[in-house]
Amino acid sequence: VGNLACQRDSHLYTLDTQVILCEPLGSESNLWRVELADTVLFPEGGGQPCDTGSIEGIPVVRVERQGNRCLHYCKGGPLVPEQQVRVQVDVPRRTDLMQQHSAQHLLSALLKKRCSLETTSWKLGEETSYIQLDGPLSPEQMRLVEEEANSFILQDIQVTTHSFHPEKDQEAFEGIGRMNRPEDAQDQRVRVVEIHDLDRNPCCGTHVRRLGQLGSTSLLRTEPYRGGTCRVHFVAGTRVQHYLRTLEDRDQAITKALEVPGPDHLDRITQLKAQTKEGRKSRKLALEEAALV
Template sequence: MEKLFYQDPYIQTFTTTIIKQAQDESGKWYVTLEQTAFYPEGGGQPYDIGTLNDNKVIEVQEINGEIRHYLEHPLPEITQDVKGNIDWERRYDHMQQHAGQHLLSAAFEELFSYKTKSFHLGKEVSTIDLDINELTEQEVLEAETLVNRIILENRKIETKWVTKEELSDYPLRKELSVSENIRLVIIPEFDYNGCGGTHPHSTSGVASLSILSLEKQKNMIRVSFVAGNRVLKQLHEKQQVVSELSSLLNAPQNGMAEAVTRMLGQSKEQAKELKEMKEKLLEYEATALFSKTEVISGRTILKSVFQNREMAELQSIARKLVSASDDINVFLVAENAGKLQFVGARGSKSNLDMKSIVKEVFAFINGKGGGKENFVQGGGETTVTGEELIGEISRIISNV
């Protein structure tokens, strides 16, 4: 098969003859062609998509030496010649990202001798993994600056097929994984690298490159970047966010950090005030609950049922009650979204063993939890109502 994408990566349309149309093991239809400009997935670069006679090409793979063009629907059996159209926006984006990766990897190696271990060309963002443990912001800036200088110099990006014996003539950036059909991608006096992907004819075709973020990945540093048209896309998206935030904060762009800092300070102060107010409300609620105390088997008991209350609130109310009365025994139940939650607490002068009581409570509601002799908490199923559970607690206490 003649690979037109190697003859000229800028070929967008072509006409050729079908060699065969068939289904693979999973039943997907594909065709092989005498020549193709569709790039098959490989070397870190995604496959091309497009059309053959207006029939969508949805995937391209090189399998067992043949390039398979997977189709949305099979072509009519009488079809012999087809016209291919590459999705050029997608292809050129891949060319820009791939060439950008060559430049970025070469820059890190040229400046700091940091080697690239892997490359991923993503749909929105691409990454390289550097074989290092740390990378400074200054090093990132220097590498990005060098890449964009090489882009502006409009250096040629050359491709060359060489033999294994000829490799010694080139200062390769990394060891090759093949020993035949060797294709080099060369940016003179900057990068010499074995690669089977597609690239612009010159570095200016990359347009620009921007490093977005760093992430520690095991024993490496993952560098996320965008090149070409993706840089503008990122800029527009970020500018839109900045504009929206500027409007929300009622502050100019250079005053946004100060506005956010001020807002966070206010938010913390408001959160503190809210917490204090909530504690006061819980104190008032605890005081009001004292009217519910009763005597069971000679012990002062306080029981109450709540709706949709957080466990932390039940615990706080219980602690306030036993702090205010040293002989009280408190049992609070909350009915919360399909489950029952329970808190039991005793005053310092009570000898009621909450742990033994809670075992029977949990058996009654198929629950689980834990605590100490003076304070327990947990939850269980709503097999009974909160009031029925309170009644069961009264029965348990009567038998203690």
């Protein structure tokens, strides 16, 4: 699947289309499998989770690809083949997924360009995401990449998508990253996402039109992994605000518990640890003295 309405225009949120197939999955689940002539709901792929939304007001809880088919799993039914239906996407979820995915492309390009680190995989998580790299990343490199990524976001650089045929359009594939085509993919065309003068990579996912739509991105931490590789965790878009809000709430809770302002948290914790250690030593000494009586 590479030419769905959601891939031709990631900012298309509503579509009128036709039902091709509708079948129950079982009486217990109350799920119906629906295939449409076209859809604005993206199926899981390219490291990106699927969209959710509705078909004629019926909630769609999962969308998946099977070969060149896009299957929707609806919480209710039935729908009738050839029926005209309206498909709507969960816009906040779509926006969030686009922001994280486009940020991953931007960050992976800069990690390669500035640090000579290749992205071997990535995961778009519920709260934070990570990029797996083929080597270690220092704190200095991490800050450099973050600053440059946000500079590109402020420049509001264009993000475009193209579809090519690998054999017919060989020149168009110069400089494009590796392709991992699913074994059951039947469409020979390859969809390429391009960040102007910075990155060109095959990708089936949904993306922002311009980097300015990310707002900002932040590299949070690195996590050592097998064989000297690492994972760098990041957030982008509205997740940056949510992450900061969570940190602030946590900071306020710790301030209340320790009864000292934020800048003094570490000193207060160090003091409490020393007091606890001293208390244990005193209790041990008291027990030893009591045993001699």
